[in-house]
Amino acid sequence: MSAEPPILEVPILEVRGVCKSFGALQVARDVSLALPAGARHALIGPNGAGKTTLVHLITGLLPPSSGAIRIGGRDVTRLAAERRVALGLARTFQISSLFPGLTVAENIGLAVAARTGVEIRPWGSLRRQAQVIDEAASMLEQLGLLALAGRAIASLAYGQRRLVEIALALALKPKILLLDEPAAGVASNDRGMLLDLLLSLPADLAILIIEHDMSLVFRLARRMTVLVDGGILTEGSVADVRADPRVRDVYLGSRHHA
Amino acid sequence: MINLSTIATLLVDGISYGMILFLISAGLTVTLGVMRVANLAHCAFAMVGGYLALALAQSWGWSLLAALPVATILTVALGAVLERTVYRWVYATSQLGQILMTIGLVFVMIASVNLAFGSSLHTLPMPAWLAGTWQTQAFTLSVYRAFLVVVSTGLAGALWAVLEFTEFGAKLRAAVDNPRMARCVGIDVPRIFAITFAGGCGLAAIGGVLGNQMLPLEPWYALKYLVPVLIVVAVGGLGSLRGSFLSALLLGLIDTFGRYYIPAGGAFIIYVAAAAALLWRPEGLFARA
Amino acid sequence: MMGTEPPARDLVARAFTRHHLSWVDALPWLAIAAVWLVAGDYVPLGTQVIIMIIFALSLDLAVGYGGIDTLGHAALFGSGAYAAGLYALNVSSEPVTGLLAAGIAGAAVALVTGPLVLRTRGITQVMLTLAVSTVLLEIANAWKPVTGGADGLTGFRIAPVLGAFRFDLAGNTAYWYGAAVLAVTFFLCKGLVNSPFGLTIRGIRENPVRMRLLGVPVRHRLLMLYTISGFFAGWAGGLSAQVTKLVGLDTLEFVLSGNALVMLILGGTGSLYGAIVGATVFVVLSDRAAAINPFHWLFALGIVLILAVRYAPAGLVGLLRFRKVPR
Numbered sequence: 104m105s106a107e108p109p110i111l112e113v114p115i116l117e118v119r120g121v122c123k124s125f126g127a128l129q130v131a132r133d134v135s136l137a138l139p140a141g142a143r144h145a146l147i148g149p150n151g152a153g154k155t156t157l158v159h160l161i162t163g164l165l166p167p168s169s170g171a172i173r174i175g176g177r178d179v180t181r182l183a184a185e186r187r188v189a190l191g192l193a194r195t196f197q198i199s200s201l202f203p204g205l206t207v208a209e210n211i212g213l214a215v216a217a218r219t220g221v222e223i224r225p226w227g228s229l230r231r232q233a234q235v236i237d238e239a240a241s242m243l244e245q246l247g248l249l250a251l252a253g254r255a256i257a258s259l260a261y262g263q264r265r266l267v268e269i270a271l272a273l274a275l276k277p278k279i280l281l282l283d284e285p286a287a288g289v290a291s292n293d294r295g296m297l298l299d300l301l302l303s304l305p306a307d308l309a310i311l312i313i314e315h316d317m318s319l320v321f322r323l324a325r326r327m328t329v330l331v332d333g334g335i336l337t338e339g340s341v342a343d344v345r346a347d348p349r350v351r352d353v354y355l356g357s358r359h360h361a
Numbered sequence: 362m363i364n365l366s367t368i369a370t371l372l373v374d375g376i377s378y379g380m381i382l383f384l385i386s387a388g389l390t391v392t393l394g395v396m397r398v399a400n401l402a403h404c405a406f407a408m409v410g411g412y413l414a415l416a417l418a419q420s421w422g423w424s425l426l427a428a429l430p431v432a433t434i435l436t437v438a439l440g441a442v443l444e445r446t447v448y449r450w451v452y453a454t455s456q457l458g459q460i461l462m463t464i465g466l467v468f469v470m471i472a473s474v475n476l477a478f479g480s481s482l483h484t485l486p487m488p489a490w491l492a493g494t495w496q497t498q499a500f501t502l503s504v505y506r507a508f509l510v511v512v513s514t515g516l517a518g519a520l521w522a523v524l525e526f527t528e529f530g531a532k533l534r535a536a537v538d539n540p541r542m543a544r545c546v547g548i549d550v551p552r553i554f555a556i557t558f559a560g561g562c563g564l565a566a567i568g569g570v571l572g573n574q575m576l577p578l579e580p581w582y583a584l585k586y587l588v589p590v591l592i593v594v595a596v597g598g599l600g601s602l603r604g605s606f607l608s609a610l611l612l613g614l615i616d617t618f619g620r621y622y623i624p625a626g627g628a629f630i631i632y633v634a635a636a637a638a639l640l641w642r643p644e645g646l647f648a649r650a
Numbered sequence: 651m652m653g654t655e656p657p658a659r660d661l662v663a664r665a666f667t668r669h670h671l672s673w674v675d676a677l678p679w680l681a682i683a684a685v686w687l688v689a690g691d692y693v694p695l696g697t698q699v700i701i702m703i704i705f706a707l708s709l710d711l712a713v714g715y716g717g718i719d720t721l722g723h724a725a726l727f728g729s730g731a732y733a734a735g736l737y738a739l740n741v742s743s744e745p746v747t748g749l750l751a752a753g754i755a756g757a758a759v760a761l762v763t764g765p766l767v768l769r770t771r772g773i774t775q776v777m778l779t780l781a782v783s784t785v786l787l788e789i790a791n792a793w794k795p796v797t798g799g800a801d802g803l804t805g806f807r808i809a810p811v812l813g814a815f816r817f818d819l820a821g822n823t824a825y826w827y828g829a830a831v832l833a834v835t836f837f838l839c840k841g842l843v844n845s846p847f848g849l850t851i852r853g854i855r856e857n858p859v860r861m862r863l864l865g866v867p868v869r870h871r872l873l874m875l876y877t878i879s880g881f882f883a884g885w886a887g888g889l890s891a892q893v894t895k896l897v898g899l900d901t902l903e904f905v906l907s908g909n910a911l912v913m914l915i916l917g918g919t920g921s922l923y924g925a926i927v928g929a930t931v932f933v934v935l936s937d938r939a940a941a942i943n944p945f946h947w948l949f950a951l952g953i954v955l956i957l958a959v960r961y962a963p964a965g966l967v968g969l970l971r972f973r974k975v976p977r
Binding site: 466475592639643 | 772908911
């Protein structure tokens with residue numbers, strides 16, 4: 104566990120007073136969040152609390168009704184989703200969002216090509232883009248997916264797809280990584296490998312992770328925010344939040360192992 | 362150029378044209394809203410209705426008003442049969458597949474109509490009491506067009522009443538709002554769709570018969586008036602009857618006034634207007650949020 | 651670790667699907683040569699087939715690869731046709747530059763109308779493409795001094811191709827000129843589809859939201875594709891104008907758009923080969939059948955379409971299993 108980052112540093116991701124309503128239904132109520140570089144921040148809360156909605160708001164898939172979002176100090180509230188990615192934002196989806204008709208290698212290759220700007224080239228072949236191939240190969244090797252390189256996504260086991268999902272986000276070499284329930288649907292004996300992967304991520308990468316698997320959260324996170332009914336119940340270090348009786352009432356309870 | 366008589370005539374012409382378009386489009390917007398089926402053959406049902414009435418008038422000397430209900434019922438039957446058969450095939454396919462199947466259907470209908478009636482323009486004989494005009498001091502009013510406006514408004518009102526006050530109407534509104542949810546709640550969406558589809562074909566047939574003085578019958582009718590109908594549906598918002606009503610009126614008025622005051626480019630105006638409307642609101646001007 | 655580097659790269663590189671040229675690719679060219687050698691009377695029909703193949707290829711880029719539902723592709727074809735005719739009439743009768751002008755005209759119309767068309771989806775998109783096509787048709791009809799209106803644009807001469815090959819009455823030059831243009835078109839389309847951009851388009855087709863979250867401006871890429879498609883459609887129109895020395899309103903009509911879409915569906919979308927097969931079968935059949943009775947042909951076509959959507963959604967190519975899919 105490293106020391107808390109200095110307060111003077113500009114947070115790499117900042118969410119300020121964000122609200123979102125669909126008609127009478129309010130899904131985000133005055134949510135604020137600040138992530139420094141290297142953050143390991145968990146977002147927890149009961150189902151329907153609005154966690155995934157918050158990620159949609161941060162990534163730009165949904166416009167907020169009010170409030171502001173900043174990446175690296177720059178206001179991105181009105182910025183299109185694809186432009187936020189260029190600023191270093193990457194996310195995974197709760198339900199795997201890959202390219203099902205393409206091979207595993209093509210999925211990763213597409214992400215690398217998108218990052219390096221090669222994806223727009225209307226001639227030549229990605230096969231001959233050495234940088235893309237090298238990066239894709241090393242990423243697949245690192246995740247133990249090399250043998251699956253030529254397989255179509257549709258033929259993979261669900262746990263393998265979750266890994267490709269994370270690989271896709273990592274291929275963007277992001278500064279901020281938003282993980283939406285990465286362990287969802289992954290068998291418990293595979294979760295160890297997932298945790299190892301998450302622990303091995305770069306120290307300066309800011310990670311916001313939504314998870315229900317508390318053992319994963321407690322091993323990875325340093326700070327936690329608890330979201331209930333679209334609003335923040337509490338926020339603080341993992342120890343503080345675990346000890347907070349209100350959180351226990353609402354969510355943790357005795358169902359989850361410490 | 363700006364005199365009351367002209368304005369009044371143009372108004373009535375525009376509104377009556379718009380009402381005919383509404384009658385033809387109403388079925389399409391509802392089926393698009395409920396099942397999202399891209400039915401490019403919808404205008405062909407209006408054509409078939411018109412030709413059926415023509416057959417009745419030519420072969421048995423029936424008057425327009427007598428032929429109307431029979432032609433409508435026959436078109437409803439045709440729509441019901443086609444829905445059970447060929448349309449069922451394409452519910453699960455992509456929009457492109459639906460577009461192609463319905464184009465194929467249009468081709469078949471155009472060719473059939475040509476086989477039976479030839480390729481020249483036809484209009485239905487009008488009863489004597491509908492022909493002619495009312496002359497007042499201020500303006501001249503075509504009886505036929507006034508009749509059109511009255512009947513169409515009545516039908517639109519009846520449609521609205523069905524939607525608002527009947528159980529079927531409530532189920533239909535639910536199915537348009539959220540088909541999946543409606544199914545979960547126990548509403549038999551496929552059956553609702555089948556009934557609505559057939560009803561929509563019937564409405565289109567009424568539009569085809571009543572409006573045949575303005576939109577004469579010919580084999581290419583099904584494709585010729587497809588674009589205005591699609592514009593009405595798209596600009597009004599898929600699934601919104603109110604939207605179709607308003608956009609049909611708008612289109613009728615814009616087109617009529619446009620053609621009169623700008624003879625050179627008048628025909629374009631509706632396209633420009635439609636493009637502007639969709640650029641502003643791609644979901645349709647009057648679509649629900 | 652060093653020993654595994656090269657094999658890993660190869661494994662990954664091979665995992666990128668790429669179409670290899672095989673004996674199948676030679677077939678169209680064999681057929682083109684065969685027709686010229688053996689069935690001389692059919693050369694003009696062959697030229698028509700070639701023109702429609704190019705048009706169908708351009709449509710396949712938009713519909714098959716881009717997923718853009720368009721029933722107004724004739725707008726791009728006709729723009730190219732009129733551009734080529736007007737170029738020959740007013741600028742120069744040199745055909746190759748005229749063809750380039752036609753391509754640019756098609757691309758320009760696609761570029762201008764694209765932002766509106768791509769903003770919408772499904773039936774609204776179809777309607778907009780139809781509307782654009784109709785507007786251009788009305789303009790061509792009304793603008794008699796420039797386009798000749800309903801009489802069409804005539805009276806332009808086309809200079810010999812590359813200064814050497816005169817357009818003869820038998821249509822031989824037109825045939826081989828067309829074949830050359832087809833070769834270039836197919837080569838470029840193949841290159842496009844196998845390029846990184848081609849993979850991007852496939853990605854957009856599969857999961858546009860994901861693409862956006864990879865930082866790719868989806869609508870911009872689709873506009874690029876639509877413009878390229880417009881370029882080739884313009885080429886087809888320009889070729890038609892140069893070969894027949896006449897440009898009529900029928901180059902902008904719905905019938906042309908509809909026919910092209912039918913050709914593509916019958917042949918099979920998203921493979922380029924479907925365009926070749928579909929266009930060939932359609933043009934040959936319609937030439938024979940329409941001569942007998944156009945409305946009977948329409949009826950038969952309608953039936954075939956309905957049945958094809960039900961029983962052969964992947965088209966002839968799908969039935970013949972010529973499509974290359976990643977294993």
